[in-house]
Amino acid sequence: MxxxxxxxxxxxxxxxxxxxxxxxxxxxxxxxxxxxxxxxxxxxxxxxxxxxxxxxxxxxxxxxxxxxxxxxxxxxxxxxxxxxxxxxxxxxxxxxxxxxxxxxxxxxxxxxxxxxxxxxxxxxxxxxxxxxxxxxxxxxxxxxxxxxxxxxxxxxxxxxxxxxxxxxxxxxxxxxxxxxxxxxxxxxxxxxxxxxxxxxxxxxxxxxxxxxxxxxxxxxxxxxxxxxxxxxxxxxxxxxxxxxxxxxxxxxxxxxxxxxxxxxxxxxxxxxxxxxxxxxxxxxxxxxxxxxxxxxxxxxxxxxxxxxTYPTKIVDAVDAHALTSFEKKICFENLSFGYDNAQHQLHEIDLCIKAGQFVAFVGSSGAGKSTIFNLLMRFYDVSDGRITIDDHDLRHLTQKSLRSQMGVVLQETFLFHTTIMNNIRIAKPEATEEEVFAAAQAAEIHDFILSLPEGYQTMVGEGGGRLSGGQRQRIAIAQALLCRPPILLLDEPTSSLSAEMADAINQTIASLAGKHTVIMITHQLKAATQADCIFVLDQGRLVEQGTHEELLTNGKHYRYLWDIQQAQ
Ligand SMILES: Nc1ncnc2c1ncn2[C@@H]1O[C@H](COP(=O)(O)OP(=O)(O)OP(=O)(O)O)[C@@H](O)[C@H]1O
The missing domain is CATH 1.20.1560.10 (ABC transporter type 1, transmembrane domain)
Structure with a gap:
């Protein structure tokens, strides 16, 4: 060797x-x-x-x-x-x-x-x-x-x-x-x-x-x-x-x-x-x-x-083609998935998300929300069934082209120890200042950045330590929006924020729907109330779906979760 x-x-x-x-x-x-x-x-x-x-x-x-x-x-x-x-x-x-x-x-x-x-x-x-x-x-x-x-x-x-x-x-x-x-x-x-x-x-x-x-x-x-x-x-x-x-x-x-x-x-x-x-x-x-x-x-x-020599598990298929746009829908067809062969974490899920919709996956801890996210990004391949995007099986697309259609905002934002400008530009270094400003405006952080003595040239500190949680999260949204991704994936974007800050970010997210297909994963039902469709997961199964109002009236599990959260 x-x-x-x-x-x-x-x-x-x-x-x-x-x-x-x-x-x-x-x-x-x-x-x-x-x-x-x-x-x-x-x-x-x-x-x-x-x-x-x-x-x-x-x-x-x-x-x-x-x-x-x-x-x-x-x-x-x-x-x-x-x-x-x-x-x-x-x-x-x-x-x-x-x-x-x-x-x-x-x-x-x-x-x-x-x-x-x-x-x-x-x-x-x-x-x-x-x-x-x-x-x-x-x-x-x-x-x-x-x-x-x-x-x-x-x-x-x-x-x-x-x-x-x-x-x-x-x-x-x-x-x-x-x-x-x-x-x-x-x-x-x-x-x-x-x-x-x-x-x-x-x-x-x-x-x-x-x-x-x-x-x-x-x-x-x-x-x-x-x-x-x-x-x-x-x-x-x-x-x-x-x-x-x-x-x-x-x-x-x-x-x-x-x-x-x-x-x-x-x-x-x-x-x-x-x-x-x-x-x-x-x-x-x-x-x-x-x-x-x-x-x-x-x-x-x-x-x-x-x-x-560690095997790269997820590799592009030999005949994989590039996804150049996203215009119609993302569908989960009888999808089951397990991180290992012993047990499935998601069971027989069927659903469709139309382009331009704002949808949310909700459910209690361990229900399988992040797993959905992992599969959508193709960090793992499904065990049974398939996920399609505009009728293309994810496994037949190049990973690069698939991910280029997506902007991601994670629960914990990682900011690099450089300026705000460089941090927003991270996924598109060639972006013009105007493009950065537009992304920051859409994320509703532009005015705050301008109020700083050094504006966009402000150093954020290690891990973004000089900014508040909400400000970091808005910069992460601006990062994601800079590439104008058709699909915006949000993983618990407000979970670590105060109620006031979370409300403000939720308004920003709702305003992005239509321009982008927004897919949010959250255990906070309040964050999902404005979604066009809420998918309710329980122990890896899709148990209910509908708008907030529909689910409050007809949903059992959603109603149960909502009542618990309202009582807190
Ligand atoms: N890498 C992994 N390997 C094995 N099992 C995993 C892995 N990640 C998650 N799981 C299991 O998959 C199930 C679903 O986990 P997942 O993280 O998707 O839930 P979640 O709904 O996002 O939970 P939370 O709201 O607490 O983040 C859980 O039972 C979890 O233990």
Missing amino acids: FFKYVWIYWSPYVVIAIISAICMMGMPAYQIIAAQKLGIAIDQGGSVLVSSAIQLASLLPLAFGSYLLGSRLSARLSSRIANDIRYDLFVKLQTLSQSFYKQARSGDLLTHFSVDIYQIEPILGQEMIRSVGEMVMTLVNFGMMIHISGSLAVISAIPMVVMLPITLYMMNYLTERGLEAINQNALMTDAVNEGIRAQPTITGYGLQALFASYFSNELRKLEDKKTEAVFSFLLFTYSVKFSAYLLDVWVMGIGGIYVLSNNISLGAWITFFTISHSMYDLLGQLVNTRIGRWLGATIGMQRIDKIL
Whole structure:
């Protein structure tokens, strides 16, 4: 899996990577030459020492400069590739369905962009190039050892072959421990995230001690997981170091026998030993430093892979066509739906909404109102029956064209930390000022905006915090209206507002009907009294429909809900 991503993200930069790898071989190549010169000096006497030193001194800046250039190129490559992954991850997250977000943990998602990519970044750039360079140099070193004495080189390598399965087993063990530590780190981030978001509730109910204890529990688990991961890694690195020292002793012993039996000269043996020492050094680095980082990167990539390969459940059909307008009606035909196969949340719903109508879906909590909304936006596909828009099955339309016919106002408005002008323009950045003013006028917020000292250039604060709930909601309506959508979907647009503010927004909404098809989901019946048709849901079934007056006279469930709400 890791190499699949190496291939994907490296292929655009192969040339630069090769140049960088070659440059980085400057220093190891210098070390081989230095070892050769030393051997020659021992065998031929001190006379060649001065000329060797002069040659080495002139080579050193070249080798060092080339190494620095390679490092610079590979550092750039690391950041570029890490950003490519971040970008793909971000884009993928934008395409994932609501069902993904219902079960995802935000702390975990944020950890992908920080910890996971942080682990991958050096590996897919510098470390990869260094590792390739070190592997090549290891082979070159071994070739040199064979050149000096083939049999001595083979005997020297025997312990490495023995150690290979142990190393592989330990790598596997390390990966598992590392994955556990990172997953626990994500849980800890999640707890912080929740603690910040739930701050008003925590303070309001005096839950600080409870949350502190919950967080401390998560920290303790993190401490355990990290200790295990770090200790197993240390164990691994020490055993590699131990093996490298053992190999030195092994080569020294075997080499001694070779020299004593005149199989090689002392100078050749010193060259052999210096090269083999530098090869074990390289291998030690490769295994200790690089493999540790490689394992970290593999863990990060495994976690990111889950997102990058997460199936996009709602995809456009191969023969999907674009919906260019909405002129007649939206119909639910014998529609049933369940979030999972075990149970349906909506049962056999039949209804029609004519273009230009103002309709409302009402019902008690859990009746299925938001589910209707999710299906209309095609965040999910129906289980049975179908939804049509101007006689086109939603599943045969492109999602983009379907949603371009809709403007959405959600229960909780999210405003970006920028100006009012930019916030209204969010869905149509190219909108002219006049178009923005017209949308704000229709949402009845234009005059208020002009009354602010900086007018449309007023910064709204993080999450729109400098505006009241009602003002935020009107800006959200202006946002939705800017694209002049034929259909306006409103999800509990007044639920968090005062009665006075809710009445004012309800008047604004009613005034939009006719110009738009307004579909509102609300549990506040008062918000629906002006609707042309109210659909009453109960436990996922459409139990009644009609105008407010008709339902008050003939409806049982509606009348029941109305009486309860009036009594409150
Ligand atoms: N993502 C989901 N996965 C599984 N079940 C869900 C999911 N979302 C909602 N449900 C279930 O579907 C049913 C209808 O929920 P829905 O949110 O549509 O009701 P609602 O009428 O909008 O309620 P409320 O007024 O409280 O928002 C409920 O029983 C709910 O538990």
